[in-house]
Amino acid sequence: MQATSHATHHDHAHADPHHEELGFWRKYIFSTDHKIIGFQYLLTALVFLMIGFGLIALMRWQLAYPGRAIPIGGALLERVLGPDMVGKEAVTGKIGVIMPDLYNSFGAMHGTIMVFLAIVPLAFGAFGNFVTPLQIGAPDMTFPRLNMASYWAYYLGGVVMLISFFIPGGAAKSGWTSYSPLATVVDAQYDINGQTLWLVGMVLLITSSLLGAVNFITTIIQLRAKGMTWMRMPFFVWAQFVTAFLLLLAFPPLEAAGIMQLMDNVFDTSFFLPTGLVVSGKPLDISGGGSPLLWQHLFWFLGHPEVYVLILPAMGIVAEVIANNTRRPLWGYKTLVYSVITIGFLSFIVWAHHMYLTGMGTKISTFFQTTTMMISIPSVFILSCLFISLWGGSIRFNTPMLFALAFLPMFGIGGLTGLPLGFNASDIYLHDTYYVIGHFHYVVAPGTIFGLFAGIYYWFPKATGRFMNEFLGKIHFVFSLIFMNAVFMPMFVQGMAGMSRRMYDGGATYSLEKAPEVIGALNETVMRYNISITHAAIGLGLAQIPFIINFFWSMFAGKRVTSDNPWQATTLEWCTPTPPPHGNFLKEPAAYRGPYEYSVPGAATDFTPQFQAEKP
Amino acid sequence: MDIPYTSKPRPDTGLYNAKVGIWLFLASEVMLFGALFSSYILLRIGADKWPSGLLNIPIGTFNTAVLITSSVTVVMAWASLKMNNFPKFKLYMGITILCALAFLGIKSIEYKDKFTHYQVWLKDGTTQTGHIEGNPYFLNHNKLDARKLDHIMFRSDGGHVVAAAEHGGNAKGGHAAAVKIERKDIQRLSAYVPAHSTYFAIYFTLTALHALHVVGGSLVLAFFWGPGSKMWKTDPERFTNRIEVGGLFWHFVDLVWIFLFPVLYLL
Numbered sequence: 001m002q003a004t005s006h007a008t009h010h011d012h013a014h015a016d017p018h019h020e021e022l023g024f025w026r027k028y029i030f031s032t033d034h035k036i037i038g039f040q041y042l043l044t045a046l047v048f049l050m051i052g053f054g055l056i057a058l059m060r061w062q063l064a065y066p067g068r069a070i071p072i073g074g075a076l077l078e079r080v081l082g083p084d085m086v087g088k089e090a091v092t093g094k095i096g097v098i099m100p101d102l103y104n105s106f107g108a109m110h111g112t113i114m115v116f117l118a119i120v121p122l123a124f125g126a127f128g129n130f131v132t133p134l135q136i137g138a139p140d141m142t143f144p145r146l147n148m149a150s151y152w153a154y155y156l157g158g159v160v161m162l163i164s165f166f167i168p169g170g171a172a173k174s175g176w177t178s179y180s181p182l183a184t185v186v187d188a189q190y191d192i193n194g195q196t197l198w199l200v201g202m203v204l205l206i207t208s209s210l211l212g213a214v215n216f217i218t219t220i221i222q223l224r225a226k227g228m229t230w231m232r233m234p235f236f237v238w239a240q241f242v243t244a245f246l247l248l249l250a251f252p253p254l255e256a257a258g259i260m261q262l263m264d265n266v267f268d269t270s271f272f273l274p275t276g277l278v279v280s281g282k283p284l285d286i287s288g289g290g291s292p293l294l295w296q297h298l299f300w301f302l303g304h305p306e307v308y309v310l311i312l313p314a315m316g317i318v319a320e321v322i323a324n325n326t327r328r329p330l331w332g333y334k335t336l337v338y339s340v341i342t343i344g345f346l347s348f349i350v351w352a353h354h355m356y357l358t359g360m361g362t363k364i365s366t367f368f369q370t371t372t373m374m375i376s377i378p379s380v381f382i383l384s385c386l387f388i389s390l391w392g393g394s395i396r397f398n399t400p401m402l403f404a405l406a407f408l409p410m411f412g413i414g415g416l417t418g419l420p421l422g423f424n425a426s427d428i429y430l431h432d433t434y435y436v437i438g439h440f441h442y443v444v445a446p447g448t449i450f451g452l453f454a455g456i457y458y459w460f461p462k463a464t465g466r467f468m469n470e471f472l473g474k475i476h477f478v479f480s481l482i483f484m485n486a487v488f489m490p491m492f493v494q495g496m497a498g499m500s501r502r503m504y505d506g507g508a509t510y511s512l513e514k515a516p517e518v519i520g521a522l523n524e525t526v527m528r529y530n531i532s533i534t535h536a537a538i539g540l541g542l543a544q545i546p547f548i549i550n551f552f553w554s555m556f557a558g559k560r561v562t563s564d565n566p567w568q569a570t571t572l573e574w575c576t577p578t579p580p581p582h583g584n585f586l587k588e589p590a591a592y593r594g595p596y597e598y599s600v601p602g603a604a605t606d607f608t609p610q611f612q613a614e615k616p
Numbered sequence: 617m618d619i620p621y622t623s624k625p626r627p628d629t630g631l632y633n634a635k636v637g638i639w640l641f642l643a644s645e646v647m648l649f650g651a652l653f654s655s656y657i658l659l660r661i662g663a664d665k666w667p668s669g670l671l672n673i674p675i676g677t678f679n680t681a682v683l684i685t686s687s688v689t690v691v692m693a694w695a696s697l698k699m700n701n702f703p704k705f706k707l708y709m710g711i712t713i714l715c716a717l718a719f720l721g722i723k724s725i726e727y728k729d730k731f732t733h734y735q736v737w738l739k740d741g742t743t744q745t746g747h748i749e750g751n752p753y754f755l756n757h758n759k760l761d762a763r764k765l766d767h768i769m770f771r772s773d774g775g776h777v778v779a780a781a782e783h784g785g786n787a788k789g790g791h792a793a794a795v796k797i798e799r800k801d802i803q804r805l806s807a808y809v810p811a812h813s814t815y816f817a818i819y820f821t822l823t824a825l826h827a828l829h830v831v832g833g834s835l836v837l838a839f840f841w842g843p844g845s846k847m848w849k850t851d852p853e854r855f856t857n858r859i860e861v862g863g864l865f866w867h868f869v870d871l872v873w874i875f876l877f878p879v880l881y882l883l
Contacts, residue, residue, distance in 0.1 A: 138619075139617035139618065139619055139620075140619055142619060142633045142636075142637065143633070143637060144619070146637075210641075210644055213640070213644070214637050214640045214641050214644070215637075217636070217640050218633055218636045218637045218640065221629060221636055222620075222621050222626050222629065222631070222633050222636055223619070223620065223621070223633075248640060248643060248644045248647075249643065249644060249647050250647075251644070252644050252645070252647035252648035252650075252651060253647055253648070253650070253651035255648055255651075256648055256649075256651035256652045256655065257651065257655075259652075259821060259825065260652075260655065260817075260821060263810055263817060263821055267809070267810045267811060267817075268810075268811040269810045269811055269814070269817035269821075270811075270814055270817065271655070271659070271814065271817055271818075271821075275664075285758070285804075286811070287806075287811060287812060287813045287814065287817075289659070289662070289663055289664070289813065289814040290659065290814055291658060291659065291662055294655055294658050294659070298651055298655070301651070583617045583618075584617065585617055588617065
């Protein structure tokens with residue numbers, strides 16, 4: 001079972017011939033090793049996570065204190081982005097007020113960066129790359145050079161997105177959804193504007209995930225070790241498998257839409273511009289005849305499967321962590337597998353529930369309302385299975401488990417609050433309010449991000465040979481949990497009070513204080529939440545400091561692992577040397593049993609790994 | 617450990633890695649072109665009127681034949697390798713690449729014709745198509761203003777398009793004599809470029825994206841024909857597989873054109 005003890009092979013790993021041959025650049029920068037590429041994705045995506053958070057922190061300041069200069073770095077921001085973007089405070093003349101255009105840019109780019117440059121690369125690029133080949137017993141991904149190309153396409157896409165902040169007119173400012181015709185008429189005076197670069201960046205990111213998806217699926221189909229049958233695959237691998245299919249098939253329509261919008265912006269076509277479009281009182285000089293609705297259909301054809309791209313890998317991670325720390329088999333493994341496949345299929349036919357307000361017709365709305373309700377069923381199956389898995393376990397409350405446990409109710413809140421948005425009638429009231437923001441952030445922020453944290457704490461010992469610090473981890477967990485809820489829970493109330501999600505002043509114009517004559521004006525409590533949410537968001541940012549310290553400190557000075565299988569887990573990644581060398585396994589691995597054989601009656605230990613040949 | 621099944625098929629799936637990979641890639645390509653074809657349908661259904669007869673059908677037919685020929689020869693190239701006949705492979709793959717270049721050459725002539733062919737909408741509500749004296753590319757009413765041109769010399773097409781009577785169009789065949797059209801009479805002027813209409817927008821988007829695929833495919837095939845063919849000596853089985861995978865992609869490119877031709881030229 002634990003064929004190699006830590007002390008012996010750790011030294012041997014350095015003597016591995018593959019490692020000696022490669023220089024620094026080939027080994028760490030232009031690497032074809034899936035583990036290094038996973039690390040590259042992890043670090044790049046974490047940086048983008050911080051950038052995305054920075055943008056929203058600045059926006060939250062403007063929402064809480066409209067027209068007030070940001071307390072730190074206002075002058076610097078003005079010098080970098082110019083006076084059109086960062087203005088002076090009306091009363092004191094202090095520099096550092098976020099101007100409306102900049103607010104719109106930050107809003108669009110916060111969404112874009114978080115979805116396409118932070119969460120997907122973390123969930124799919126980082127964890128998928130690092131863990132999937134190890135868990136199925138493969139020496140690497142099937143196409144290692146394609147894997148490298150995938151990372152660098154992603155990197156370039158990110159660079160293009162960041163550059164767009166500094167060009168005349170600033171970054172894209174039509175929301176992360178880039179609805180036409182707004183996305184075409186905004187900043188049309190510039191030959192190359194933020195939206196154009198956004199589209200170029202998106203094409204690169206789509207290329208990246210296409211290469212990744214092809215690679216993942218081929219790897220899982222072709223490179224499973226001996227005995228690793230489909231129903232012996234860890235649930236995490238299943239989640240990645242379905243995710244890869246979603247990326248493979250849902251992204252190309254957005255690429256098509258992106259190409260067409262690029263044509264609209266650069267070559268003056270009218271794919272998404274209707275006849276008779278008038279901007280600022282002047283008819284637009286175009287041929288017309290296009291359809292704005294077409295963009296929305298193509299965008300959400302990606303947009304909705306994308307939601308499952310964000311959540312499924314996190315579910316996979318949580319399943320691994322829960323099985324390991326309850327010391328029990330996952331309850332309903334087959335149900336989980338069939339549910340995740342069902343979600344994959346259904347996610348392709350629910351997209352237009354984002355478009356109830358477009359007037360696309362009641363019959364179409366009814367269809368998408370029905371499919372939307374259907375897709376909640378397998379989601380509930382998965383969550384229920386994970387909850388029931390806890391029953392009767394002797395749970396180890398270590399940091400990864402705490403994050404995994406918190407994922408369950410947080411994702412539950414996110415999912416259940418989605419139901420009123422899936423129904424046509426209630427969505428018409430809630431559409432485009434803060435309720436929507438609260439809903440999808442519960443799914444992605446305390447949901448997916450908690451799942452990802454669980455994964456980082458869980459696989460860190462395998463990747464580095466050292467544990468992360470438990471004390472710092474628990475501080476990180478407790479404060480993140482508190483502040484996440486303090487940020488997103490009040491948004492439900494604000495949304496139900498009617499606060500629109502895209503207002504530059506946080507709804508002050510329609511508050512009782514400023515516009516008492518408006519029917520349904522936002523009351524004082526709802527407006528005060530703007531301030532409390534901003535404070536909680538700053539707290540959430542600070543709560544990540546222990547994590548950042550822990551991550552880098554533990555890499556070099558954390559407690560060393562003394563075995564290749566420190567969590568006493570059952571899946572194949574724990575039979576590799578620690579950290580795994582190029583090529584992963586010292587001898588050809590094989591799976592002799594299912595992935596979650598914990599506490600098998602009569603066995604000597606409470607775990608029977610897949611790689612253990614003899615009967616327990 | 618080396619990556620297994622790079623050339624030998626995995627027993628339970630019966631496929632080698634690259635074959636799985638290329639089929640997955642083609643699935644995503646189907647979604648890419650599928651989205652564009654769907655957009656075409658939606659735009660056409662929503663259009664007030666949809667032009668037809670603006671493309672040259674004989675040239676299009678000939679190009680279709682060229683591409684189908686290349687699809688046949690790429691299979692012959694693969695089959696030659698299977699039969700251990702390397703010189704035949706060189707021949708057939710060479711023909712395939714030449715067909716690809718011929719296709720691109722013919723396509724670029726078609727493009728050039730469109731870029732110098734104009735439609736002008738006059739303020740009296742009439743419209744004419746034809747050529748402008750000197751055959752300029754990409755002219756439009758905004759560029760007339762930018763270049764301070766107060767008139768154009770316009771040769772109207774004969775026959776099939778409504779020509780304003782006062783400009784004296786020759787109704788039967790060929791071009792009429794050039795007629796002076798004042799800038800102040802012009803509402804809109806556009807060559808047959810993407811901005812001309814949604815029809816040309818989708819025509820150029822689809823065919824240019826397809827042409828990019830032809831360029832990419834022929835680059836890869838040219839690599840296999842040239843420097844890449846060295847692999848035949850070291851690992852013939854893997855090289856044959858590479859040709860098969862390249863051929864699959866090439867068939868897909870051909871198939872897309874087989875849909876594009878009727879959709880854009882005939883319907």
